[in-house]
Amino acid sequence: xxxxxxxxxxxxxxxxxxxxxxxxxxxxxxxxxxxxxxxxxxxxxxxxxxxxxxxxxxxxxxxxxxxxxxxxxxxxxxxxxxxxxxxxxxxxxxxxxxxxxxxxxxxxxxxxxxxxxxxxxxxxxxxxxxxxxxxxxxxxxxxxxxxxxxxxxxxxxxxxxxxxxxxxxxxxxxxxxxxxxxxxxxxxxxxxxxxxxxxxxxxxxxxxxxxxxxxxxxxxxxxxxxxxxxxxxxxxxxxxxxxxxxxxxxxxxxxxxxxxxxxxxxxxxxxxxxxxxxxxxxxxxxxxxxxxxxxxxxxxxxxxxxxxxxxxxxxxxxxxxxxxxxxxxxxxxxxxxxxxxxxxxxxxxxxxx
Amino acid sequence: xxxxxxxxxxxxxxxxxxxxxxxxxxxxxxxxxxxxxxxxxxxxxxxxxxxxxxxxxxxxxxxxxxxxxxxxxxxxxxxxxxxxxxxxxxxxxxxxxxxxxxxxxxxxxxxxxxxxxxxxxxxxxxxxxxxxxxxxxxxxxxxxxxxxxxxxxxxxxxxxxxxxxxxxxxxxxxxxxxxxxxxxxxxxxxxxxxxxxxxxxxxxxxxxxxxxxxxxxxxxxxxxxxxxxxxxxxxxxxxxxxxxxxxxxxxxxxxxxxxxxxxxxxxxxxxxxxxxxxxxxxxxxxxxxxxxxxxxxxxxxxxxxxxxxxxxxxxxxxxxxxxxxxxxxxxxxxxxxxxxxxxxxxxxxxxxxxxxxxxxxxxxxxxxxxxxxxxxxxxxxxxxxxxxxxxxxxxxxxxxxxxxxxxxxxxxxxxxxxxxxxxxxxxxxxxxxxxxxxxxxxxxxxxxxxxxxxxxxxxxxxxxxxxxxxx
Numbered sequence: 155x156x157x158x159x160x161x162x163x164x165x166x167x168x169x170x171x172x173x174x175x176x177x178x179x180x181x182x183x184x185x186x187x188x189x190x191x192x193x194x195x196x197x198x199x200x201x202x203x204x205x206x207x208x209x210x211x212x213x214x215x216x217x218x219x220x221x222x223x224x225x226x227x228x229x230x231x232x233x234x235x236x237x238x239x240x241x242x243x244x245x246x247x248x249x250x251x252x253x254x255x256x257x258x259x260x261x262x263x264x265x266x267x268x269x270x271x272x273x274x275x276x277x278x279x280x281x282x283x284x285x286x287x288x289x290x291x292x293x294x295x296x297x298x299x300x301x302x303x304x305x306x307x308x309x310x311x312x313x314x315x316x317x318x319x320x321x322x323x324x325x326x327x328x329x330x331x332x333x334x335x336x337x338x339x340x341x342x343x344x345x346x347x348x349x350x351x352x353x354x355x356x357x358x359x360x361x362x363x364x365x366x367x368x369x370x371x372x373x374x375x376x377x378x379x380x381x382x383x384x385x386x387x388x389x390x391x392x393x394x395x396x397x398x399x400x401x402x403x404x405x406x407x408x409x410x411x412x413x414x415x416x417x418x419x420x421x422x423x424x425x426x427x428x429x430x431x432x433x434x435x436x437x438x439x440x441x442x443x444x445x446x447x448x449x450x451x452x453x454x455x456x457x458x459x460x461x462x463x464x465x466x467x468x469x470x471x472x473x474x475x476x477x478x479x480x481x482x483x484x485x486x487x488x489x490x491x492x493x494x495x496x497x498x499x500x501x502x503x504x505x506x507x
Numbered sequence: 508x509x510x511x512x513x514x515x516x517x518x519x520x521x522x523x524x525x526x527x528x529x530x531x532x533x534x535x536x537x538x539x540x541x542x543x544x545x546x547x548x549x550x551x552x553x554x555x556x557x558x559x560x561x562x563x564x565x566x567x568x569x570x571x572x573x574x575x576x577x578x579x580x581x582x583x584x585x586x587x588x589x590x591x592x593x594x595x596x597x598x599x600x601x602x603x604x605x606x607x608x609x610x611x612x613x614x615x616x617x618x619x620x621x622x623x624x625x626x627x628x629x630x631x632x633x634x635x636x637x638x639x640x641x642x643x644x645x646x647x648x649x650x651x652x653x654x655x656x657x658x659x660x661x662x663x664x665x666x667x668x669x670x671x672x673x674x675x676x677x678x679x680x681x682x683x684x685x686x687x688x689x690x691x692x693x694x695x696x697x698x699x700x701x702x703x704x705x706x707x708x709x710x711x712x713x714x715x716x717x718x719x720x721x722x723x724x725x726x727x728x729x730x731x732x733x734x735x736x737x738x739x740x741x742x743x744x745x746x747x748x749x750x751x752x753x754x755x756x757x758x759x760x761x762x763x764x765x766x767x768x769x770x771x772x773x774x775x776x777x778x779x780x781x782x783x784x785x786x787x788x789x790x791x792x793x794x795x796x797x798x799x800x801x802x803x804x805x806x807x808x809x810x811x812x813x814x815x816x817x818x819x820x821x822x823x824x825x826x827x828x829x830x831x832x833x834x835x836x837x838x839x840x841x842x843x844x845x846x847x848x849x850x851x852x853x854x855x856x857x858x859x860x861x862x863x864x865x866x867x868x869x870x871x872x873x874x875x876x877x878x879x880x881x882x883x884x885x886x887x888x889x890x891x892x893x894x895x896x897x898x899x900x901x902x903x904x905x906x907x908x909x910x911x912x913x914x915x916x917x918x919x920x921x922x923x924x925x926x927x928x929x930x931x932x933x934x935x936x937x938x939x940x941x942x943x944x945x946x947x948x949x950x951x952x953x954x955x956x957x958x959x960x961x962x963x964x965x966x967x968x969x970x971x972x973x974x975x976x977x978x
Contacts, residue, residue: 235889257893265891276886280904290890292900341890 161249162210163345163377164217164234169207169243171229171401174200177241191400203229204240205401211394216371216378218392220385220424226401227381231347234379235268236260247345265294269338269376273350275330277322283333284309284318290341308336311370328359335367339374346378353383364390385424389413389433397421409433430468430503437464439471439502440484440492453493454480461485462494468502475499511583516616519609520590523583524616530579532627537572539631541565547634630665641666646702670705677709680716682723690723718847729848736800736854744796752788763965767972774968778961787936787958794925794935794962797853801860801921806914809865813872813913814898817906823873830866838863838924842931856925856933864920871913875906908974915970922963936962 172180172194180198183189191202204226211217221227232238233245236252245252247267255263269290277286285292287308288301296304309318312332322330331351338346352360364387371378382388388395389409396406397420405417413433416422447453460474460482471494474482484492512527548561636644641662648654663669676697685691704712722729747755756779764772782791815822842859849855879902887901903910929937936959943952 237885237889261891261893263891264889268889270886270889272882272886274882276880276882278883278887278901278904280907289887289900293887293890293892293896337890347889 162246163213163215163248164209164211164379165246166207166209166230166233167244167246169204169230169233169245170202170241171204171226171233171238172200172202172241174198176200181241202226202401204233207243207398207401207403209396209403209406211377211379213377214375215393216380216391218380218382218388218395219398220382220388220395221398222383225398227383227398228349229401230398231349231379231381234345234347235264235270265290265341267343268345268347269341269343270347271331271334271338271349271351273353275322275327275334275354277330277333277337279322282319282321283314283325286322286333287336287340289337294341304340305336308340311339312336312366326359328355328363331355331363335363339376344377346376348378348380350381350383352387360387367391385428389428397424410435410438414438431472432467432469434468434502435464436462436466436471436482436484436492436494439468439498440464440494441498442492443490446481446493453483453490456483456490459483464491468499471499472503511580511587512620513613513616515587516612517609518590518594519612520594523586523590526586527579527583528619530575530583532624534572534576534579535624535628536631537568537575539628540568541572543632543634544568546632626664633661633665636661636666638667641669642672645672670707672703672705674704674706674709676701676704677712677716680719682719692720718844722848732858733849733854736857739803740796740800740853740857743800744793747792747796747799748789752783755792756783763969767969771968771972775965778965781961782958785954785958787939787955790934790936790939790955791958791962794922794937794959797857797860797925797928797933797935798918798921798966801857801864801925802914802918804857804861805865805868805917805921808861809868809913809917810872810910813869813910814876814903816869817873817876826869830869833862834866838927839930842928846931851932853933855931856928859928859931860921860924860933863924864917867916867920868913871909871916872906875909875913876902878909879905911970911974915967915974918966918970919963922959922966926959 170181172184174180176198177200180189180194180200180202183198184194184202189197191205194200194202207230209217209219219227219230229238233240234247234252236245236255240253247263250263252260252263278289281289284302284305288296288305291301291304306318309315312335314329314332314336317325317329322333325333331354334351338348352363355363368391380388380391382391389412392409394406394408395412397404397412399420405412405421407415410433412421413425413428413430416425441449443453459480460478462471462474462482462484464484464486471482475494475496481493481495483490484494512524512531515521515523515527544561544565548558548565551557551561636658644654644658644662648659678694678696681693681695682690683693750758756776759779760772760776763775782788812822812826816826817823838859841862842855845855845859849858883905884897884901887897892900925933925935926937926940929935929941936955939955940952940959943949943955
């Protein structure tokens with residue numbers, strides 16, 4: 155299926171956001187004269203938040219947007235449910251242009267289709283966990299009985315059973331963010347917008363929540379836009395990653411693509427410290443069997459070699475190669491398709507391939 | 508020796524200049540006063556008691572002049588030293604700092620000196636003419652009599668700021684009934700040779716005219732408001748005053764206990780016993796019903812106003828100055844328009860109280876609304892809240908502690924104003940105090956004052972503890 159034919163759950167076309175009273179003028183000037191961020195600030199007292207961003211997120215995908223603070227990632231995600239109005243460009247959700255909705259339609263979209271999780275949780279301190287979780291339902295005037303039922307179900311989903319009657323201030327940070335997550339999922343939306351949800355938590359709890367969220371999203375299949383400033387997190391969570399810098403997207407790709415083929419120095423700087431063990435797969439580092447034969451001559455007998463699958467990662471391949479003098483043969487459908495030598499393995503770990 | 512301030516000016520340190528100048532001025536003024544009083548003593552040589560008094564003053568001003576001069580110079584020397592070191596350090600870092608003396612600064616210092624010193628010294632050596640003398644003098648000038656330059660100068664420069672009687676007296680306006688019994692506006696021009704008036708007299712006359720006009724032709728409006736207030740008050744009063752005291756005490760104790768716990772209930776009980784034993788029961792209940800009525804009005808109008816001020820920039824721009832005026836005008840001042848529009852009695856008392864006690868309600872509500880974290884509001888919007896839901900489910904609950912503080916303030920301020928409002932016949936505990944004031948019955952006034960304080964503490968404790976207990 156070609157990419158252009160299917161309707162994406164979230165699509166943005168050339169979205170611009172410029173803050174300041176003269177944003178419209180500034181946008182025209184940028185398009186005309188190709189001004190830089192600093193020039194726009196100087197000439198129009200306007201700040202470029204998002205710069206010509208086009209992304210498309212497929213159904214069920216976890217799309218990570220990674221960038222340092224000030225790169226415009228949080229601004230971008232607020233365009234999806236129009237908490238921020240774009241200066242230019244269009245946003246589509248399930249093929250519907252969000253910019254065309256009136257206030258009431260927009261509220262319905264926000265309440266039914268989109269759940270949002272915030273870095274600072276933003277729970278309501280005067281409501282119990284249960285009432286916080288059921289907040290979106292309450293806004294839609296769902297009756298109290300259904301609300302309690304749904305809240306209890308979602309509470310157990312994020313393993314907070316028994317905490318329904320507590321107040322947010324009585325919970326730890328990690329538990330509060332579970333409440334935030336549960337609140338986002340209570341209305342059973344198609345789309346989750348997660349704005350650095352785990353950034354404020356300490357590393358151990360963060361890891362636990364990441365794993366739990368991955369488990370959940372496997373079963374719930376929600377399209378997720380996940381904002382983070384942590385590349386490790388982006389790689390763990392994302393099916394695809396977009397890297398933002400100064401409001402613009404520098405590179406979009408799968409974690410492996412980002413790590414093995416960084417688009418520019420900015421991305422490669424980021425990627426430099428990332429462990430490739432779980433990210434690079436046999437099909438990237440292997441040498442095709444014909445090429446191996448041409449260079450090194452005969453292949454050792456398969457029974458004397460370790461055998462692996464093209465989708466096995468470097469970690470597995472290294473495990474196989476230890477105590478083994480022969481190269482590892484990569485078999486696909488019982489046919490040898492490639493060879494991974496120890497040299498290739500070491501290069502793979504280093505990042506070159 | 509003469510001008511340490513001139514030295515400071517030359518060096519460009521205006522702070523030091525101001526200090527030295529003011530010190531020298533104080534010393535100089537004291538010297539001038541010595542001169543003035545010794546002259547006065549010679550002028551009044553035949554009155555022994557005046558001479559004695561002037562000589563005492565002369566002595567004390569001499570001492571002050573010497574002390575200020577000596578201490579000022581010592582301080583100046585110390586500060587000048589510090590300044591020199593600082594200036595040198597600055598110069599070492601930045602060689603563009605100008606050192607040495609600059610002539611233009613000397614000119615500025617000289618100008619300041621010339622503008623201030625002669626007039627000030629002249630003023631202190633003379634006895635200033637009083638207002639009445641000056642008015643007489645103005646009339647004399649108008650009649651063409653000869654007035655010496657010194658007398659004119661004294662009136663215009665060193666007396667009160669000259670208010671100049673130059674506006675012709677406005678028409679006198681009355682509102683008699685015509686033959687059909689309808690009110691009409693009747694203007695009477697002033698006498699042919701009536702003296703002119705100044706701005707103050709003119710404007711206050713005009714304000715009185717407008718108030719008169721409004722009360723005569725729109726009286727039904729104020730009567731309506733008075734009627735509503737009176738009805739409301741009598742309903743509340745019938746609860747407090749009409750209920751037999753054992754029931755009232757019982758109910759109040761129960762409420763205090765339920766809302767604020769046993770200790771507060773004990774305090775409330777003791778206060779009630781004080782009020783009852785000293786014979787303040789009826790007055791206290793009267794005051795209570797006034798406070799309740801005023802506070803209710805404050806909350807009903809203050810809460811929406813506060814929400815508006817908290818949410819809208821324009822609301823803030825409009826209401827804040829109004830609140831400032833309401834809070835800073837002395838409370839006695841708006842007793843007057845209250846009488847003008849609503850005559851005397853309880854309703855105008857309540858209105859004056861409302862004006863006095865409303866600002867904290869508006870301010871604290873606005874503060875509470877503004878303090879709701881932005882991201883909490885954003886989250887509510889992200890889940891599809893409409894403006895009304897945002898207000899009722901997020902903003903008001905989060906602003907509640909601030910709003911409750913506002914209500915507490917309103918009650919306290921109402922109580923203090925209700926006492927003042929007794930001056931225009933609002934009755935209650937305040938009446939006892941004003942009566943005691945008129946007849947200088949210190950003991951009675953003191954007892955009533957303690958009663959008012961107990962009443963205030965009682966309400967305050969219950970409302971505040973109720974807040975704490977709920978949270």
